[in-house]
Amino acid sequence: MKKQVIALTMAAIMMGSLTACGGSGKTAETTAAAGEAAGGVLTMATNAEFPPYEYHDNNEIVGIDVEIANALAEKLGMTLEIEDIAFDSIIPEIDSGKADIGLAGMTVNEDRLKNVDFSDPYTTASQVIIVKDDSDIAGPDDLEGKSIGVQLGTTGDIYASDYEETGSTIERYSKGFEAVQAMMQGKIDAVVIDLEPAKVFVEENEGIKILDEALTVEEYAIAVKKGNTELLEKINTALAELKESGELQKIIDKYISAE
Numbered sequence: 001m002k003k004q005v006i007a008l009t010m011a012a013i014m015m016g017s018l019t020a021c022g023g024s025g026k027t028a029e030t031t032a033a034a035g036e037a038a039g040g041v042l043t044m045a046t047n048a049e050f051p052p053y054e055y056h057d058n059n060e061i062v063g064i065d066v067e068i069a070n071a072l073a074e075k076l077g078m079t080l081e082i083e084d085i086a087f088d089s090i091i092p093e094i095d096s097g098k099a100d101i102g103l104a105g106m107t108v109n110e111d112r113l114k115n116v117d118f119s120d121p122y123t124t125a126s127q128v129i130i131v132k133d134d135s136d137i138a139g140p141d142d143l144e145g146k147s148i149g150v151q152l153g154t155t156g157d158i159y160a161s162d163y164e165e166t167g168s169t170i171e172r173y174s175k176g177f178e179a180v181q182a183m184m185q186g187k188i189d190a191v192v193i194d195l196e197p198a199k200v201f202v203e204e205n206e207g208i209k210i211l212d213e214a215l216t217v218e219e220y221a222i223a224v225k226k227g228n229t230e231l232l233e234k235i236n237t238a239l240a241e242l243k244e245s246g247e248l249q250k251i252i253d254k255y256i257s258a259e
Ligand code: GLN
Pocket: 047, 050, 087, 104, 105, 106, 107, 108, 125, 151, 153, 154, 155, 156, 176, 194
């Protein structure tokens, strides 16, 4: 009887300590998660292969999106952490909760809206065609039957994929610049990519040009986990402040010179 009481007491203590242990462990986790949402770390998933929005400068990731994210984090009282991953991994990373925001020159579209929520847009963009100076491709119609390079999973990929029906082949690269290099080497005929990175690639390389006709009109926005309205509202408020104060335009102007 005595033994049993002791055994029971021991069991109670053990259970108690286990609960306490599990409890405190859980509390620590919860605190960390709550900390991330308010006052802690703001994790930005991006793909730093997209100048002037995000790119490597020596060992640093810099660009318009990075500066916007820093300004937002500051307004939210948080510390920015950047995760440089494949472009098509950004949405899954946000969906799984590993990253808080996706800021990657990311265009709002119907398909993405099924998996993430987007902030108000912070800029407009378009897809353009890059070809060699001596190319016979002069506009979108000439892409029919050609080999077109894109960055995997981008709106350029979506746009160009429509041409598959015309016998075109789509070559999907993990970096936009790899597509440009392949074209310069004569492996593909054209590249479909966002205008601003196109301008950077054309400026930095001889013998290639951007065709005048823009293919799409798009808006870039910040992606957050679906249903995270708390973070989304904070971001929209901070973004509106950045627009209002002129700070957003200042950041853009630092990287993109007005034509
Ligand atoms: N704007 C394009 C998209 O959202 C490309 C973005 C990128 O390559 N970083 O798909």
